[in-house]
Amino acid sequence: DIQMTQSPSSLSASVGDRVTITCRASQSISSYLNWYQQKPGKAPKLLIYLASSLQSGVPSRFSGSGSGTDFTLTISSLQPEDFATYYCQQSSSMSWTFGQGTKVEFK
Amino acid sequence: EAQLVESGGGLVQPGGSLRLSCAASGLTLNSYNMNWVRQAPEKGLEWISYISGSGTSIYYADSVKGRFTISRDNARNSLYLQMNSLTAEDTAVYYCATSGNYRLDYWGQGTLVTVSS
Numbered sequence: 001d002i003q004m005t006q007s008p009s010s011l012s013a014s015v016g017d018r019v020t021i022t023c024r025a026s027q028s029i030s031s032y033l034n035w036y037q038q039k040p041g042k043a044p045k046l047l048i049y050l051a052s053s054l055q056s057g058v059p060s061r062f063s064g065s066g067s068g069t070d071f072t073l074t075i076s077s078l079q080p081e082d083f084a085t086y087y088c089q090q091s092s093s094m095s096w097t098f099g100q101g102t103k104v105e106f107k
Numbered sequence: 108e109a110q111l112v113e114s115g116g117g118l119v120q121p122g123g124s125l126r127l128s129c130a131a132s133g134l135t136l137n138s139y140n141m142n143w144v145r146q147a148p149e150k151g152l153e154w155i156s157y158i159s160g161s162g163t164s165i166y167y168a169d170s171v172k173g174r175f176t177i178s179r180d181n182a183r184n185s186l187y188l189q190m191n192s193l194t195a196e197d198t199a200v201y202y203c204a205t206s207g208n209y210r211l212d213y214w215g216q217g218t219l220v221t222v223s224s
Contacts, residue, residue, distance in 0.1 A: 001169070034210045036152075043202055043214035044144075044152060050209065087152055091209035094166040096142075096154040 002026050002090050006099035012107040019075040021102045023088035028068045032092035035064055035073045038101075039084045047086075048073065078104070109133040109213050111203050116218030123193050123222070129186040129203030129215055137161075137181035139213075140206045143188050145199035146217075153199075156188065157206065170196075193222045 003026035013019050023033065031051040036044040046055045048064035051071060061076045075082055083106055088099040115127040129141070143156045156177040157166045165177055176189040186203050200217040 032209055036211070038152075043216055044211070045214070046210055046212050049212075055212070089152070089154075089211070091206075094157065095168045096157075098152040098154065101151045 001095055002029060002093060002097055004088055004090055004097050004099040006086075006088055006102050008102060009100065010103040010105060012105050013078050014107045015078055015080055017078045019078050019082075019104060021073045021086055021088075021104075023066075023071045023073070023099050025069045025071075025090055025092075029090045029092035031067050032090055033064075033066065033071045034089045034091060035062075036087045036089065037082075037084045038087065044087065075104075111205070111213055111215035113201060113203055113215045113218035116201065116220045118221045118223065119193055120224050121194055121222055124189070124191045125193065125220060127188040127190065127201055127203075127218060127220070129188075131184045131186075134205070134213065136179065136184045136186065136205075141177075141179060141186045142204045142206050142211060143175075143177060143186075144202045144204055144211065144214075145197075145220075146202070147196075147199040150199075158186070190220070193220075195222050198222045 005024045033051045035048040038044040052064045063074050065072050085101045085103045087101050110132045112130050119125050155168045155171050158177045174192045178187045202217045203215045204211040205213040
């Protein structure tokens with residue numbers, strides 16, 4: 001299976017900060033990389049698919065980049081509703097795998 | 108509005124079985140590939156199974172292979188997960204999710220499965 005490693009595991013930030021989360025795959029996954037946001041007690045929500053495409057309805061402050069093995073999720077200006085846990089997920093080959101998550105907390 | 112609703116979770120003893128269901132409204136399931144994803148308490152997400160829209164392609168994570176069976180009934184617009192030989196490590200919230208174009212786009216709210224004596 002392809003292993004996905006996110007960093008950092010958690011971070012503290014303030015409203016208005018630029019936040020960057022990285023995800024590394026154990027082998028090349030081309031652009032088959034998705035990003036999800038999950039709030040406590042809720043189902044995950046798709047933010048970015050195929051590395052850089054913004055899911056419909058997701059604010060434009062979210063962006064994704066990368067290909068091959070290294071990927072980045074950027075929140076350009078953190079908003080109060082963005083405090084959550086973020087997961088990357090590869091869909092290059094079955095079985096699909098997730099990163100361990102990055103918790104974005106209020107500083 | 109598209110909605111997926113899981114049911115069938117609950118408390119089961121180790122070694123027992125449980126069948127989860129996922130009912131769809133606002134979308135026709137036979138147009139979608141479907142998945143089960145689980146999340147153990149205070150842990151991350153784990154994809155566990157996939158079934159194509161026609162039901163002809165099926166995949167499982169190694170952690171559940173041979174114990175869990177995914178199936179669908181497109182006429183009932185429903186997805187199922189039969190879980191056998193359950194252990195404490197299977198305790199989790201189980202989500203169903205559609206997957207089109209290599210992404211998990213619609214998710215249900217989840218159903219909790221607790222394996223304990």
